[in-house]
Amino acid sequence: MNLSNLTPASGSVKTRKRIGRGSGSGLGGTSTRGHKGQKSRSGYSRKIGFEGGQMPIQRRLPKFGFKNINRVEYKAINLETLQVIADSKNLTKIGLQDLREAGYISKTALVKVLGKGKLTSKLEVEANAFSKSAEDAIVAAGGNAVKI
Secondary structure, three states: OHHHOOOOOOOOOOOOOOEEEEHHHHHOOOOOOOOHHHHOOOOOOOOOOOOOOOOOHHOOOOOOOOOOOOOEEEEEHHHHHHHHHHHHHHOOOOOOHHHHOOOOOOOOEEEEOOOOOOOOOOOOOEOEEEEEEHHHHHHHHEEEEOOO
16 A cells, blocks of 8 residues: 555545536536526525515514613522532531532522522521522521622
C-alpha cells in the first residue's frame, strides 16, 4: 500500500449533479427547478414569514399585552425544601450558596421563600424575599428570616 493506490471505500463518494449543462445530461432545460414561477428564478430567497402573498399570520393577528420592564422574577423555594436541605446537610443556617450547591437555583437567581410544608428545625434563612406565611413559620419554629 502506498499513496498512489489509496482510494475511498466503494459507495462513499458520489458524483455531483452537473445541473444546467445541456439536455443530453438529463439535467438541462429547467435545471430541476420546475417550470416558471418565482422559485425558478435566480436570486430567489423566501422572506421569513412569507406565505405566498397571503397576509402573514404576524400581520393577521392583533397586537396585545405588554412586557413590564420593572418586573422582578423570583425563584420560589418552599419551606419543605429548606427542611430537606437542613436534614441532609445538618445545617442551622441556610443561604443562597447552600441552595446553589443543592442544585435548586442558578448563580444569578433571586429567591423567594414560600410557606408550603412544615418546618421542624430552628433555621436561620437568608433569601431575597419571604411570603408572610413563610416568615411566620420560620419564626414560629424558633428561627430567623433574613432579607438580603
